[in-house]
Amino acid sequence: MKVLSSEPENIFIDGIGAVSPAGWGVLPLREALAKGEPLPAKELARPGWTRPLRVRSVPPPSPRPDFMTHPRLRRTSPITQYAVAAALEALGDDAARVRNGSLRLGIVLCVMTGCVNYSRRFYDETLKDPATASPLVFPETVFNAPASHLAALLGATALNYTLLGDPGTFLQGLALAADWLLSRRVDGCLVAGAEEIDWLTADAYRLFARKIILSDGAGAIYLRRQSHTAPSVRLHCISEPHLFSSKKQRAHAAQRMRAELPAGNPGHLLCDGIQNLPNIDAQEQEAWQDWPGARLSPRAILGEGLAAASAWQCVAAIDALRQRQHPAASVSVVGCNEQAIGAHFVIS
Amino acid sequence: MLFPRKQPPVPPPRVVVTGAGIVTPLGVGWKANADGFRAGRVAIRPVTLFDVSRQRVKASGEVELPPALPDTHLPARQVRRLDRAAKLLLLAAREAWQQSGWKPSTDLPLVLGTTSGGMSLGQDYYRQAIHTPGSHRRQPTRVLHYQAQRQAIDLSDAFGFGGPIILIANACASGANAIGHAWELIRNGRAQRAMTGGYDALSQLVFAGFDSLQALSPTRCRPFDTRRDGLAIGEGAAVLTLETLEHSQRRGAIILGEIVGYGTATDAHHLTQPHPQGDAAFATMTAACQSAGVSPRQIGYLNAHGTGTPLNDSAEAAAINRWAGEHAAKIPVSSTKSGIGHLLGAAGAVEVVICLMALGEQWLPPTSTLETPDPLCAFPLVQKPAKAQLEYALTNSFGFGGANASLVLRRWE
Secondary structure (H helix, E strand, O other): OEEOOOOOOOOEEEEEEEEEOOEEOHHHHHHHHHHOOOOOOEEEOOOOOOOOEEEEOOOOOOOOOHHHHOOOOOOOOHHHHHHHHHHHHHHOOHHHHHHOOOOOEEEEEEEOOOOHHHHHHHHHHHHHOHHHOOOOOHHHHOOOHHHHHHHHHHOOOOOEEEEEOOOOHHHHHHHHHHHHHHOOOOOEEEEEEEEOOOHHHHHHHHOOOOOOOEEOEEEEEEEEOOOOOOOOEEEEEEOOOEEOOOHHHHHHHHHHHHHHOOOOOOOOEEEOOOOOOHHHHHHHHHHOOOOOOEEEOHHHHHOEOOHHHHHHHHHHHHHHHHOOOOOEEEEEEEOOOOEEEEEEEEEO | OOEOOOOOEEOOOOEEEEEEEEEEOOEEOHHHHHHHHHHOOOOOEEOOOOOOOOOOOOEEEOOOOOOOOOOOOOOHHHHHOOOHHHHHHHHHHHHHHHHHOOOOOOOOOEEEEOOOOOHHHHHHHHHHHHHOOOOOOOHHHHHHHHOHHHHHHHHHHHHOOOOOEEEEOOHHHHHHHHHHHHHHHHHOOOOOEEEEEEEEOOOHHHHHHHHHOOOEOOOOOOOOEOOOOOEOEEOEEEEEEEEEHHHHHHOOOOOOEEEEEEEEEEOOOOOOOOOOOOHHHHHHHHHHHHHHOOOHHHEEEEEOOOOOOHHHHHHHHHHHHHHHHHHHHHOOEEOOHHHHOEOHHHHHHHHHHHHHHHHHHOEEOOOOOOOOEOOOOOOOEOOOOEEOOOOEEEEEEEEHHHEEEEEEEEOOO
């Protein structure tokens, strides 16, 4: 079987966006990470308990973004608002090109817990009295609701996938976007990771790690085949997703992921998934113990934002390259219950 | 490496189906389902899985699970933890795996579609969290097994294979998108084979959700009927083993059919309602045929999304009329949801298997509940079981959020 020998298959990062407990935008994220101190946790009431849960949630936007007045977005839960805000920041001026039909935009949304606010609310209403359970709430419980709203806002009718999985899924989403771009099925592709806080998920995660602090928000990366920014940041590689279903396998998966990425040098940045929770971090720490360069751990500062946190890791790594702080950066995601996967970005 | 990718082969390899497993309200396995779909049996019955006494509608397509699951590599303790959705998935996968004759390997991608994973476990978790907030008994297991990635990993463990897991949650197009994506992985040279499909189990939340939208039929699900008044919800799973033609022939596999085209597009009109003219449906059918290199006149059977809701069926009819043009009058169309209900994340995958059955055995599955065809339909609706000479079949799947997908399949002789 023949293979095509064509020009190098380059994928560039043309935009980044973020909504996090640090605020709305990449700038507050950058500032919080530069400060290096964990953001203060807030209390979240848990029905039936006198002691509240501790979370790091996104502060209210100020001013309220214009897009929230769009008819499709008025009733949405926070996950959609975060995903759309991050996506629009990443898209920048190209949003207008999508709207006028001159740019075919692909959308990949990655979630782990997804639209949990309205799912809990709708199920609660159902248990109380299904006759009064809100038909306006139910459609917002569907995993792909945020991606659908984003597509509607932009008038994007091309490829649109919502991927489910643990936090490593965000990097799978980047690889999928690269595939769509290189096969010329889209002209640009947004990959967003988004989550929303709910007492139900914070309660569930506490069962596995009492000190874990969940957070919410979104991160988005806009990929193109050509670069329109200076400096240009290029996606260099994404490892295979290495599956695991036990702690032992998790360590092995982390090692294999590490082995697939460039070795790194003292000038390079590693943006890892460390949370400063030894039980959770051990396998990833072990895999990267010989890393020679600088390290940044967004989850330790912002909280465990699941798919959003993996997106913040990538956004932070790319932002550092754009700020010319490093010539190259690796991202390591050793997920909670599925896969270890990594990526490497370089200034081109 | 997921990226950079290997250069895609030119021409792309042909992708064939060498195993197909199916579980629907009609039964477990190919034969029970082929007999049921061919005869146009209806398997909608009163809901027994949860309380529907206060719901507007009280019937659905429930699967009768066998008393025990087949033996796999999963230890008994792990089997006991499987929820209903995982059991449906495992049953379908077991049939496909056996049929394919595949052996365990570490490079087998698994691409699945689902809308709600282990939702029933999430519901159990919530009820206990509210009613006995101090009790954590069984809660960690529910959290783990609620998640779709856990169900996928259990499936890999059950048959001893490994490889990337991709879970697509594109509402009711999830199963079709999953198969389309697996097909593309093989065509692009990313894998020589892939296991793929869709699954969903009935859950109270989803049932109540569709009921709250008044999308469920209070009478009988009658797709494309002038008096249609809604859909029936069902549950099930279908799993396919896909591989390159070359790979399958090298090992002397039995080929069930070929997947030749895939199209997907987004309907930005409304979160739950299609564009009245079915613009995205038209786009996906057109794209699927383009990628297959066939024209509408070559399509011998179209398995419609055909939910039975007034809006879906009129939009889909408009799209089919437009896509087929003057050939519409010659393309037999049916909706098999009339017999089993709408299987949500499983629907697209189940309907691919139905198309394989129809192509392989040369018959048309009827929309057996149809009484008075909607005059909007410029195409013949299959109302009675019929024999046919088929070369190509097309199947549509459309979902909330405007997720649309179409697949084209070819008979294997």
